[in-house]
Amino acid sequence: MFAHCLADYSNLRLWSHGRSPNPADVRHGLDELAAASQAATKDRGIVLTELTLRLYGGWHEQSSGQTRDRQIASKVARSYPTRTTRHCRVRVELAEAPVSQPSLRFHETLRPGTSSLPRLRTGLRPACSRSGALCEHLQALHSWLAGSCPKEGCPTNLQDVLDGRRQKAVDTLICVDAMSLAASNLTDIVLIASDDDDIVPAMLSARQHNKPVFCLYRRNAERLTYRDLLDEVGVEIHQW
Incomplete structure (x- = not known):
């Protein structure tokens, strides 16, 4: 079966907080995402044959174009192994446009501002x-x-x-893509790797299309504020 994992790249704490990732951090984070996606589906008796890791973040800023994080993530994505197991093909892509409208690229998704405090x-x-x-x-x-x-x-x-940076349109893009993929024939399964409660409404909506939807939760799953709603509509929760 085909699956898309929509990953909130910058907020999953895949490396030590407070510093920018290096290539080894990104590669390790992708390994963890791929392993969590396959473990979550395997627990439900699903064997993945193709997995797309779609990474969401503030990839572009106005002053210097693409960010350093994007440069590193893009370089690692190009060299990432196409297979993590014998039966599952893996590909990595950076989300810069809606999955249903790939020509509409979002710029200035990382902006200065102390309002992020x-x-x-x-x-x-x-x-x-x-x-x-x-x-x-x-x-x-x-x-x-x-x-x-x-x-x-x-x-x-x-x-x-104080010099702050904040992401714009990232959570919204995850939500839009989750609902688009659930309604399309591009994938069989939608996985969302995020600890952000703002993504929960998209998971609930995606389940209306009767495709398996998984919430990959990084922290203690007992702290999920809306776990009862996710359980009610059948979103599978996997802590990793």
Whole structure:
């Protein structure tokens, strides 16, 4: 049987957090994805003959075109073994366009912006729990969260001191492809490797087409917020 594994490449923690992957990291991550896909389907008595690992990430930024991550992933994908087992052929592709409309490539999918920081707020009275006095560190944090330097009169703002990057259109592309593949004759099975709850509605929708849909969950599967919904429609959950 043919299967597509749609992998949330940048958010699966396939390498140490806080650094960019090297070719060995990417190759090891692909090995893990292929093994998890085949293990999940094998548990349900399905033998894969062809597996497409489709990788989703912020592959392009406005300033320099393709990102370093894309350059490395693309190079590894070209040299990745076409067979991981005797019976299953594997191919790797980078998702840059909807699977149903490959000519419509998305650019600027990695953009600068500190808005990717978590939305936090300090208490109404940022005080020390021991002395009861106002805590200067919390006051400074409160000021930075509001976007400006805590020093009175300083023109420096948050964008001057923090350089962030955020992905755009990546989760949406995974969702669109999951539903397109489930409704098409391009594949027999849809696997989605992601720990992001934003992908759950796409899994539920994909199951309406009566194809096997698998959720490959990296963390403890007991922490799945919507596990009851996935179970209800028959999405198979596999922790890896």
